[in-house]
Amino acid sequence: MTTPAGSAETNLPQTGPSSFDERRPPEPELLADCVHCGFCLPTCPTYQLWGEEMDSPRGRIYLMDLASKGEIALDGPFTEHIDACLGCMACVTACPSGVQYDRLLESVRPQIERNVPREPGDALFRKAIFALFPYRRRLRLAALPGALYQRLRRIPAVSRMASKLPGRLAAMESLLPPVSVRDAFAGLPVHTPAAGQRRGRVALLSGCVQDVFFHRVNVATVRVLAAEGYDVLVPRGQQCCGALELHAGREDPALTRAKRTIADFEGLAAEYFVTNVAGCGSSMKEYGHLLADDPAWAERAAAFSAKVRDVHEVLAEGEPRASRHPVRGRVAYHDACHLGHAQKVRAQPRAVLRSIPGVELVDLPEAELCCGSAGIYNMIAPDAAAELGARKAENVRSVTPDVIVTANPGCLLQIGKHLGKDIPLLHPVQLLDASIRGVPIPRT
Amino acid sequence: MGLSYAVRREFEYTLSPQDVISDPVRCRAYECDGLTGYRVIPDLVLLPRTAEQVASAVRVCAEHGIPFVARGAGTGLSGGALPVADGVVISLARLKRVLEVDPVNRRAVVEPGVTNLEITKAAAPHGLYYAPDPSSQQVCTIGGNVAENSGGAHCLKYGFTTNHVLSVEVVLADGSVVTLGSDTGEQLGPDLRGTFLGSEGTLGITTKITVRLLRTPESVRTLLADFPSIAAAGDVVSDVVAAGIVPAAVEMMDTLAIEAAEEAVHAGYTVGVPAALVVELDGPTEECDVQFEQVKQICERHGCTRLHIAGSPEERAAIWRGRKAAFAAVGRISPDYFVQDGVVPRTRLAEVLDRIAGMGADAGLRVANVFHAGDGNLHPLVLYSAAAGETERAEKLSGEIAELCVEMGGSLSGEHGIGTDKACSMPKMFTEDDLAVMRRVRGAFDPRGLCNPGKVLPTPRLCGERPGKYKPHPLEESGVIERL
Numbered sequence: 001m002t003t004p005a006g007s008a009e010t011n012l013p014q015t016g017p018s019s020f021d022e023r024r025p026p027e028p029e030l031l032a033d034c035v036h037c038g039f040c041l042p043t044c045p046t047y048q049l050w051g052e053e054m055d056s057p058r059g060r061i062y063l064m065d066l067a068s069k070g071e072i073a074l075d076g077p078f079t080e081h082i083d084a085c086l087g088c089m090a091c092v093t094a095c096p097s098g099v100q101y102d103r104l105l106e107s108v109r110p111q112i113e114r115n116v117p118r119e120p121g122d123a124l125f126r127k128a129i130f131a132l133f134p135y136r137r138r139l140r141l142a143a144l145p146g147a148l149y150q151r152l153r154r155i156p157a158v159s160r161m162a163s164k165l166p167g168r169l170a171a172m173e174s175l176l177p178p179v180s181v182r183d184a185f186a187g188l189p190v191h192t193p194a195a196g197q198r199r200g201r202v203a204l205l206s207g208c209v210q211d212v213f214f215h216r217v218n219v220a221t222v223r224v225l226a227a228e229g230y231d232v233l234v235p236r237g238q239q240c241c242g243a244l245e246l247h248a249g250r251e252d253p254a255l256t257r258a259k260r261t262i263a264d265f266e267g268l269a270a271e272y273f274v275t276n277v278a279g280c281g282s283s284m285k286e287y288g289h290l291l292a293d294d295p296a297w298a299e300r301a302a303a304f305s306a307k308v309r310d311v312h313e314v315l316a317e318g319e320p321r322a323s324r325h326p327v328r329g330r331v332a333y334h335d336a337c338h339l340g341h342a343q344k345v346r347a348q349p350r351a352v353l354r355s356i357p358g359v360e361l362v363d364l365p366e367a368e369l370c371c372g373s374a375g376i377y378n379m380i381a382p383d384a385a386a387e388l389g390a391r392k393a394e395n396v397r398s399v400t401p402d403v404i405v406t407a408n409p410g411c412l413l414q415i416g417k418h419l420g421k422d423i424p425l426l427h428p429v430q431l432l433d434a435s436i437r438g439v440p441i442p443r444t
Numbered sequence: 445m446g447l448s449y450a451v452r453r454e455f456e457y458t459l460s461p462q463d464v465i466s467d468p469v470r471c472r473a474y475e476c477d478g479l480t481g482y483r484v485i486p487d488l489v490l491l492p493r494t495a496e497q498v499a500s501a502v503r504v505c506a507e508h509g510i511p512f513v514a515r516g517a518g519t520g521l522s523g524g525a526l527p528v529a530d531g532v533v534i535s536l537a538r539l540k541r542v543l544e545v546d547p548v549n550r551r552a553v554v555e556p557g558v559t560n561l562e563i564t565k566a567a568a569p570h571g572l573y574y575a576p577d578p579s580s581q582q583v584c585t586i587g588g589n590v591a592e593n594s595g596g597a598h599c600l601k602y603g604f605t606t607n608h609v610l611s612v613e614v615v616l617a618d619g620s621v622v623t624l625g626s627d628t629g630e631q632l633g634p635d636l637r638g639t640f641l642g643s644e645g646t647l648g649i650t651t652k653i654t655v656r657l658l659r660t661p662e663s664v665r666t667l668l669a670d671f672p673s674i675a676a677a678g679d680v681v682s683d684v685v686a687a688g689i690v691p692a693a694v695e696m697m698d699t700l701a702i703e704a705a706e707e708a709v710h711a712g713y714t715v716g717v718p719a720a721l722v723v724e725l726d727g728p729t730e731e732c733d734v735q736f737e738q739v740k741q742i743c744e745r746h747g748c749t750r751l752h753i754a755g756s757p758e759e760r761a762a763i764w765r766g767r768k769a770a771f772a773a774v775g776r777i778s779p780d781y782f783v784q785d786g787v788v789p790r791t792r793l794a795e796v797l798d799r800i801a802g803m804g805a806d807a808g809l810r811v812a813n814v815f816h817a818g819d820g821n822l823h824p825l826v827l828y829s830a831a832a833g834e835t836e837r838a839e840k841l842s843g844e845i846a847e848l849c850v851e852m853g854g855s856l857s858g859e860h861g862i863g864t865d866k867a868c869s870m871p872k873m874f875t876e877d878d879l880a881v882m883r884r885v886r887g888a889f890d891p892r893g894l895c896n897p898g899k900v901l902p903t904p905r906l907c908g909e910r911p912g913k914y915k916p917h918p919l920e921e922s923g924v925i926e927r928l
Binding site: 032033035036037038039041042047051052053054058059062063066071072076077078081095096097098 | 465467469470472473474476477478480489491517518519535537538540557559580582583584707708709769771772773775776779
């Protein structure tokens, strides 16, 4: 009279050996958590765009389950639909059953990278991305022709040429932020003492993309933390935390970077390891889980992850100390997916912004929907990313903000690209920095 | 087996190649809806973008005699969107435009793939909303609501989907397009709109729906009350209704459901209490305030152990989030569970719940209860572990609970529908004559049975009647007919 509605997993028979290899396949118990209720559909960006079951979290989990039961192969449609996921984790927020889609995706993507050969063009493009982005020095070198190019682009013939670039390259080209050569090569002080009585000591991850293209955000972060009473250490020699690779399923290089980052930070006499990048924070908080099976690193990784904080978490922890000058205007806060959905840090950035007198904080409609940046997504799937970017920009305009703030460089680039230049786009700490220093808010 | 290449090309030509899914792996994502126990892989999935494309696709089906199943968000709990072998699924997910909001006449015209909650969001700027609110309202589509005549917590006061749909544009099984009902709510002749509402996709596919909008109530008051027993909470429900109060909603949850919901959304439910009631009143402020006092007194009279009054819209939303997530949240406290849906007369609520508890204890299984207490619509959730080999026992218990509802003078289903799941139980509630009339109505709309076949009405093949030993028919015995 009734049949199970409780579990998709237990209903599917095991008809053959799992299509996943033995290295951390998606756990059957995690797959079984999905009850197929569909509450995730409205918040999934790809389901919103295409309305196809296979491109929804429920559908993807179903396909994972089929692969795990040996019913379907990993290559072909399976890989396509997993690739199409932005990894925004809005579904994790929406799920009433507590399905850990983040964990599932994290184990499935490396399976694809290991076991499914990519087409030569796709493979080359991905290789190029990962040969550039995680390396600060290479990014800086790239920033030079980038800055030159941006001047050249003002010449009509050059911009006409740019408009003829094929899809993925065009997407990369149009995302290129305004490059300041001076910023790209500037460093941060290794040690910045707290202003007044010291509250604590933190070590800052300066990041790769962040430090080259958004160096001003790092500068503002150091100033704000110091003004609020924290000694700020910025370890020299630190490198990319591995977030971009981790979220794209390139597990081995990501783990190497994770270990290196742990080694760079763990010896520091700091209470917290702070990042101002949502994507980095979410991966650094995952190190403990990622390295749990590695006896040499499990304990160190867990200890490291326990100390990772997003900068807003630190700032919202105590009462504001530095006096704030009023900043009058409507400020729209965009929840970066890796901060809101992945780290569940939503209240803290808002609390930080509310500590600025004069700020009228507004939320965006469809706030849970990804802007389409999603790590490298807007480079590998430019069409879908562009649709989401345009939709986000429209939602931003609908609340007529004077300034929009968000805590992830990817979102800043993506929203900036679709919003145009009329509304300043900043990291929240830049706004707070301007308020503390009593200077006008920067335009970028 | 399977549809021919030529037929597939015809669909691709009618829609566009991107709107036809034929790859078997992709099609498997459509093999079941919210009820995963039944699975059939469709041959093709069609994703039309316009009402005209839906009609064209159905015409191709009609021409070749291909059975088709409409699907919205696939959240149904009775297997109503289960595909048919060698048939096609027509997904309405891409028809999701709100075509018109008419605040003066308080109507909205929407496409079937619009979610229930989207209608309210579109109407909200005008101070209006769409009343029926299934727990899955953020995801379930209005097309599916029309098919299932969906209910929801607030249907106690405001009625079901059928009370809020003025007219529907329908693609019939032959591909013709008709409008049933009218925007004024008046119509000539038989109530075909009423016939269509709740027909579970067996009479046609809706492509446009005109819904009634209500004014957002001036005042809404919500309370959450804990009780020392289910019986006490049940008595509160009876007394509230007896006092002449028509609450907007009265919802009850038991210990297990409370535990699951609280774990999922942290809404402030008291974990460990035997029963909790959510009572909501809405309307003019004065009326609301007076009746709210009465409800509070009734709660206290029946030994309410804690009374929490939502002090802000956020608190109210949190209480409802807990209630509406309860089904799915049960996944947190049990590896597997059956969702049951039945109706009993409100006056027998406490008695039925007592019997259910006894039956659960006898079977050695836990039963969580979360239901629309105001109209006696129960949703017992039978918790079990398939890994521990409890499936059969649980299935039996869940079936017995539904039968108990019929025995108590209630109904097989309150709002989840009959679908695939309960088609074979229909004879428990209806006589052969009743079912014959239903079949004739269905035949009048869809003589060839192409539209969502195998749902609602029992068929011998569906209900497990196997060809067995020859038994002479009574008419054969009496010599009226002969078998050749």
